[in-house]
Amino acid sequence: MKYLTSILILFTFLLFSFSTMLAKDITFVGSKKCGMCHKKDSAGKQLKIWQDSKHANAFKTLQSAKADSIAKGKAVEDPNCLKCHATGYDLDAKMLGKDFKIEQGVQCETCHGAGSGYKSKKTMKDHAKSVAAGMVEYKDQKAVEAQCVTCHNDKSPTFKAFDFEKRWAEIAHPVPKK
Numbered sequence: 001m002k003y004l005t006s007i008l009i010l011f012t013f014l015l016f017s018f019s020t021m022l023a024k025d026i027t028f029v030g031s032k033k034c035g036m037c038h039k040k041d042s043a044g045k046q047l048k049i050w051q052d053s054k055h056a057n058a059f060k061t062l063q064s065a066k067a068d069s070i071a072k073g074k075a076v077e078d079p080n081c082l083k084c085h086a087t088g089y090d091l092d093a094k095m096l097g098k099d100f101k102i103e104q105g106v107q108c109e110t111c112h113g114a115g116s117g118y119k120s121k122k123t124m125k126d127h128a129k130s131v132a133a134g135m136v137e138y139k140d141q142k143a144v145e146a147q148c149v150t151c152h153n154d155k156s157p158t159f160k161a162f163d164f165e166k167r168w169a170e171i172a173h174p175v176p177k178k
């Protein structure tokens with residue numbers, strides 16, 4: 001009996017160390033990496049759609065006189081601006097891959113989750129595996145909207161109104177049906 005308990009404790013310990021090890025391994029790779037496989041017209045050119053959207057420019061927007069005047073200081077150094085205008089600004093450098101650049105603003109991984117775990121082709125082709133490896137799953141349109149309004153809300157100093165359906169149509173980037 002005692003023997004069994006020790007084995008159980010050891011097993012739980014190993015499982016725990018293994019899962020924290022995995023968690024540590026997940027890093028933000030940056031939109032450029034995602035774009036390597038998501039740029040062809042035939043696959044839906046998600047990279048181009050994102051680059052042409054204001055999300056790709058959200059950090060650069062903070063590098064303006066207008067932004068500094070809203071922030072009453074350096075907007076690019078203000079966490080109260082960065083939290084909606086950039087990905088990963090508050091993370092340890094260990095969590096950021098070598099191609100990750102904060103200048104890319106609101107990136108693929110802001111909405112899809114840090115990608116080092118799911119970005120391989122084999123994993124990406126399998127929805128369940130991608131989710132298990134850290135990809136965010138959206139159950140329905142309500143869940144998508146809920147994600148948008150974490151930033152598109154009246155905490156934004158320049159907020160007007162957010163019409164989800166209209167705004168989503170402007171940045172939607174589906175994989176074309178075969």
Ligand code: HEC
Pocket residue numbers: 029030033034035036037038043108109112114115116119120121124125126127128130175
């Ligand atoms: C090595 C190539 C590759 C890389 C790198 C890659 N993807 Fe993918 N991704 C794919 C393939 C292949 C699919 C399957 C759909 C398709 O055929 O276009 C896919 C599917 C997806 C889907 C839909 C998955 C689903 O099951 O709903 C999302 C979202 C996605 N990728 C986001 C990303 C993000 C974000 C990154 C960067 C962190 C990334 N991808 C990097 C190849 C890649």
Ligand code: HEC
Pocket residue numbers: 061062066067068070071075078080081082083084085150151152153154155156157158159160161
């Ligand atoms: C809660 C999220 C959020 C916070 C916090 C936030 N922003 Fe924004 N910001 C947005 C969104 C969303 C937009 C896009 C405007 C829209 O579509 O409603 C935006 C747009 C802007 C724009 C361009 C729009 C324009 O009228 O010129 C500037 C400049 C800007 N923000 C500066 C700042 C500064 C400076 C801070 C910090 C003091 C800040 N933002 C904090 C979400 C936020």
Ligand code: HEC
Pocket residue numbers: 054055057058059061083084085086106110111144145147148149150151152164167168169170171
């Ligand atoms: C991490 C915060 C964040 C999230 C999440 C987010 N956005 Fe944004 N969005 C921004 C910021 C910041 C801007 C303004 C960027 C700028 O002007 O530089 C913006 C701008 C936009 C614009 C351009 C607005 C304009 O005035 O032209 C659209 C469209 C948009 N977002 C749609 C969406 C949709 C749809 C979702 C959900 C799927 C979403 N956003 C999720 C932060 C966010």
Ligand code: HEC
Pocket residue numbers: 031034035038046047048050051055106107108109110111112138140144173174175176
């Ligand atoms: C503002 C948030 C946001 C950003 C930024 C963003 N996406 Fe998405 N993406 C979404 C949402 C939401 C969906 C739809 C999920 C759903 O309906 O299941 C989606 C869907 C996808 C799909 C699957 C489409 C399909 O038809 O199955 C791919 C692939 C994808 N995104 C890749 C990317 C890549 C690559 C980037 C960066 C170049 C990116 N996304 C940037 C929010 C975003």
